[in-house]
Amino acid sequence: MAARPEGTPCWVDAMFTDLEGAKSFYGDVLGWTFGESASEYGNYTQAYADGKAVAAVVPPMPGQEGVSQWCLYFASPDAAATAGRIRDKGGEVLMEPMQVGDFGTMALARDPSGVVFGVWQAGVHEGFEAPPEQPGAYCWAEVFTRDPGKADPFFAGVFGYGQKQMQDDAVDFRMFDLGDTTVLGRMRMTEEFPPEVPAYINVYFTVPDCDAAVQKATERGGVLRFGPMDTPFGRFAAISDPQGANFSVIDVTRTAGEMPRSTAVT
Structure with missing residues (x-):
């Protein structure tokens, strides 16, 4: 797959205190199936629609419990450079760019109006695998x-x-x-x-x-x-x-x- 243009939405995930409850709910409503939890990455669990990766769910880290919310990630060829622009334009970098194995590099940020979002510099994980018209995508x-x-x-x-x-x-x-x-x-x-x-x-x-x-x-x-x-x-x-x-x-x-x-x- 060709690299997504910078700024293209490329992935979503959410933290859920009741991870099994979230899997059951979205499995029923959206028809998702779920892969094995990656214990080395905080039990990060991918969701699939007809075998194609569409999202992920993860339990909160200690101290991050609270109301769940979906986080949208935007593609970037250079997460560090994107983080710099986020600061230059008045945003806040909540989590500095961090390499996630060979999957890619992620960062979390907040815009000046309070919107939290993610940045994803793809490695072997390029993001969404299903086209937007596919049910569950x-x-x-x-x-x-x-x-x-x-x-x-x-x-x-x-x-x-x-x-x-x-x-x-x-x-x-x-x-x-x-x-x-x-x-x-x-x-x-x-x-x-x-x-x-x-x-x-x-x-x-x-x-x-x-x-x-x-x-x-x-x-x-x-x-x-x-x-x-x-x-x-x-x-x-x-x-x-x-x-x-x-x-x-x-x-x-x-x-x-x-x-x-x-x-x-x-």
Whole structure:
């Protein structure tokens, strides 16, 4: 596989206090299967959709227990250089670039508006193996922030994104592009979000039937936060899993409405 362009979402993982519970939940809702836990890497456990790696789950390290959240990683040819730009653009490096065996090099960071994300310099582990349209695969992600004035120039500055603003009076939504490819969205969090909910990146996983996935998730203790709703991109719903991690499910085959208009931002 050719190296992903810098700034391309390339992997997701999450810490779960109840690792077996998380595996059972996502196995039911997204159809994931799981590999062996890598004890030398803190019981890091990969998830697979139809045999292709799509995500990972891991128990928290001592002192890191808390509400679970999915972490999105962005591809980088040089994690140390990316970490330098993160600092230069006003972000915070939470974990310095660290080599993970021959798999690659990772770093963790926080943008000036509070969004935590990862950086991944691929070694033998290149990231997602499944295409976004495959059920169970990562499909899309959006930065949810209360301060787009800080988040937008930061992500564009670190990863060289082009920017387009959606022409919609109802929502403040921006898209980040690498060349002709839109790779990330940004949504302004409104007063509808409780103040205790921090800024975060919401990840979308593809499902063959959005309503069936929601039903299964809620039966298993998940909480429906929004939807299901038909859009030009697919029918989607936002969910919190039983351990508090937010994610969305989307059926990309069921679309409705016209694509929204957008304007380039310079």
